[in-house]
Amino acid sequence: MKDTGLRVAVVGAGVSGLALAILLRRRGVHCDVYEKSAALGAVGAGIQLTPNGARVLGELGAEEPLRRRGITANAIESRRWSDGAMLSRVPFGDACVDRFGAPYHLVHRADLQACLMDLLPPGGLYLGRTVDGVTDHGDRADLRFTDGTTVTADVVIGADGVHSAVRGAVLDDRPVYCGYSVYRGLVPAGAVPSFTGDPRVMFWFGPGRHVTCYPVSSGRTVHFSAVCADPYAGTGPRSAVAGAGELMAEFGGWHEDVRRVLRAADSVTRWGLFDRDLPGRYVTGRVALAGDAAHPLLPFLSQGAGQALEDAVVLADVLTAHGDDVPGALRAYEAARMPRTAEVHRQSRLRAGTFHLPDGPEQTARDTQWARTQDLCHLDWLYGATVRPAPALTRS
Secondary structure, three states, rough: OOOOEEEEEEEEHHHHHHHHHHHHHOOOEEEEEEOOOOOOOOOOOOEEEHHHHHHHHHHHHHHHHHHOEEEEEEEEEEEOOOOOEEEEEEEHHHHHHHOOOOOOOEEHHHHHHHHHHHOOOOOOOEOOOOEEEEEEOOOOOOOOOOEOOEEEOEEEEEEEOOOOOHHHHOOOOOOOEEEEEEEEEEEHHHOEEEEEEEEOEEEEEEEEEEEEEEEHHHHOOEEEEEEEEOOOOHHHOOEEEEEEHHHHHHOOOOHHHHHHHHHHHOOEEEEEEOOOOOOOOOEOOEEEEHHHHOOOOOOOOHHHHHHHHHHHHHHHHHHHHHOOOOOHHHHHHHHHHHHHHHHHHHHHHHHHHHOOOOHHHHHHHHHHHHHHHHOHHHHHHHHOOOOOOOOOOOOO
């Protein structure tokens, strides 16, 4: 495709950064990606890739690679922490594809990153580049690195996560600790034998805690996330290696099916859970934020990847529709994304409370409500939305 002349610098080679680079390059936009890690590899653990994000990956041509590397969820189950009583089971599988046009994928983060890397044209990915700051000159933007070098672009996109180095060019704020930490790990598939014939997401809700587990890597391993109230994790390092004894003590008295998964972990990391207060803007001049750099979400709606991919689609649309009017393009992106991400952000924070109620009348009422509302039609707003910039804000 003919080069549009626009030069885009993306900071961060995560889901939103790579997806945006793929989309822009396919449309003739020169796009370079700068990543602080020295290598891309087996980072993180599992991702629930919900249908709204899976549709974007389908547009990119990643559907078949995702099916090979990941696994498709048949359902989402919710259970009680102590006795394993079923609270709800929402069927996905073919019903999800029929309703939302895409499946519900369960994938290891590194496998998703590999799928995107396979679609990214060669060149233009720079590893080991840590950003020190951004300067917007009005007609261009300079991206500064800690090694003293600088690159100039027409637009800079910060897709560098909740602790974004680019965000300071747009907003003056800090990450907010939510009062919970999460233990994450991977265990052999045998820890949950029923996943072999029925791959699904399992939630276990308890007082001040919940556990999620599901198969990844074509069913060879199981990812778990064990969330617990923790008043101290917000003051320590962002992540730390956790001992098996520490993890088991946090979930003493829980159902044996849960403890079997946790006991099988050879390696566990503990992360403090942070988001940020929703800002009044995601852009300024020639600088924009995407994914967790724009609207970091608590993981209780499993929307980190989905919203990041939606951001990438809208950014690609506006940057190619507005020609050389970069500020206008970024304002259109902000207008298209702000209302939806604000609601996802709000709903994610609400679940930090409702997921972790102490046993009692409020918890019983929640469980009754949960059983009544957990079905596909109640997910239309989240999984079924078509996310594109408002026509009135774009021009050819």
